[in-house]
Amino acid sequence: MKCRKCGTTAVINMRQHRLSLCQECFLEWVPHQVQRTIEKFHMFVPDDRVLGAVSGGKDSLALWDILLSLGYSADGIYIHLGISDGDYCDVSQQKVECFAAARDVRFQVVNVAQEYGQSIPQVARRKRGRSTCGTCGLVKRHIMNQVACDGRYAVLATGHNVDDEAAVLFQNALHWATGYLARQAPVLPASHPRLARKAKPLIRLYEREMAAYALLRGIDYIYDECPYSKGATTLFYKDLLNQLEEKSPGAKQQFYLSFLQARREGRLLPMKSGQVDMSVCQRCGQPTTAPELCAFCRLWD
Numbered sequence: 469m470k471c472r473k474c475g476t477t478a479v480i481n482m483r484q485h486r487l488s489l490c491q492e493c494f495l496e497w498v499p500h501q502v503q504r505t506i507e508k509f510h511m512f513v514p515d516d517r518v519l520g521a522v523s524g525g526k527d528s529l530a531l532w533d534i535l536l537s538l539g540y541s542a543d544g545i546y547i548h549l550g551i552s553d554g555d556y557c558d559v560s561q562q563k564v565e566c567f568a569a570a571r572d573v574r575f576q577v578v579n580v581a582q583e584y585g586q587s588i589p590q591v592a593r594r595k596r597g598r599s600t601c602g603t604c605g606l607v608k609r610h611i612m613n614q615v616a617c618d619g620r621y622a623v624l625a626t627g628h629n630v631d632d633e634a635a636v637l638f639q640n641a642l643h644w645a646t647g648y649l650a651r652q653a654p655v656l657p658a659s660h661p662r663l664a665r666k667a668k669p670l671i672r673l674y675e676r677e678m679a680a681y682a683l684l685r686g687i688d689y690i691y692d693e694c695p696y697s698k699g700a701t702t703l704f705y706k707d708l709l710n711q712l713e714e715k716s717p718g719a720k721q722q723f724y725l726s727f728l729q730a731r732r733e734g735r736l737l738p739m740k741s742g743q744v745d746m747s748v749c750q751r752c753g754q755p756t757t758a759p760e761l762c763a764f765c766r767l768w769d
């Protein structure tokens with residue numbers, strides 16, 4: 469297998485693009501794709517200060533690496549969730565620390581248990597009606613938003629890739645969850661002074677490409693998935709989409725990118741815009757649809 473750009477031995481074949489590339493060309497191609505995505509969706513501009521949410525996994529560390537190599541000013545935030553099974557969070561944090569130290573970039577850690585008195589598994593045990601992942605998602609979103617707003621970052625960037633987005637889209641489409649479909653966008657504007665703009669610059673890249681990028685760039689990341697993600701429905705949908713992709717290369721990407729295009733062109737059923745009346749949480753000041761305290765603040769009571 470030869471690299472289509474330079475003719476040397478290819479290290480990766482991307483069937484959906486009918487493109488095989490050698491290491492050097494692939495390591496140029498990935499950041500180029502990310503730059504195109506950032507521009508196409510008006511995510512941010514070179515002068516913007518970006519806050520990268522880094523979990524210690526391949527996608528978010530690769531994203532940070534790419535943003536820095538493209539010349540963006542990008543700091544990181546790591547949220548320690550207190551998941552101690554297999555020392556999951558301690559190991560993830562170490563990966564982020566090593567990455568930041570090697571590149572001399574700034575990052576901040578928010579330790580949930582130290583900051584709020586309880587780890588995610590502890591809060592989740594108290595809140596019987598909510599899954600651990602659901603609680604975790606709520607806490608992560610709140611903290612990321614808070615840090616991005618407090619630090620006056622122009623945008624919060626996360627490492628969601630095509631596989632993540634297509635799986636969520638599949639799940640939402642199966643349930644015709646129009647509210648969620650309306651909000652599933654590559655970039656969400658800051659619709660309130662206390663809400664950060666959010667961007668997903670990796671939405672044109674497959675999970676396997678991100679793993680290859682991290683490996684070839686020598687990025688040390690945590691291989692293990694979160695212990696609570698075992699049996700998660702998103703993994704089931706990812707698996708289904710991969711089966712489809714195997715038979716029909718590009719199906720996964722087409723499913724997601726066609727959704728974005730249909731949405732842009734207004735070809736979807738009228739969807740709830742996701743714009744609802746918002747008040748401000750009396751404790752933390754973040755926007756909420758609840759009358760007094762936001763869902764995050766209610767968690768700790």
Ligand code: AMP
Nearest residue numbers: 521522523527528545546547626627628
């Ligand atoms: P997930 O929701 O775990 O699939 O993660 C989606 C994205 O959220 C990742 O690519 C990261 O950008 C961000 N993220 C997830 N977990 C953390 C964490 N513990 N700290 C900071 N960012 C995170």
Ligand code: FES
Nearest residue numbers: 600601604694696
């Ligand atoms: Fe939050 Fe797994 S990362 S429950």
Ligand code: ZN
Nearest residue numbers: 749752762765
């Ligand atoms: Zn609150």
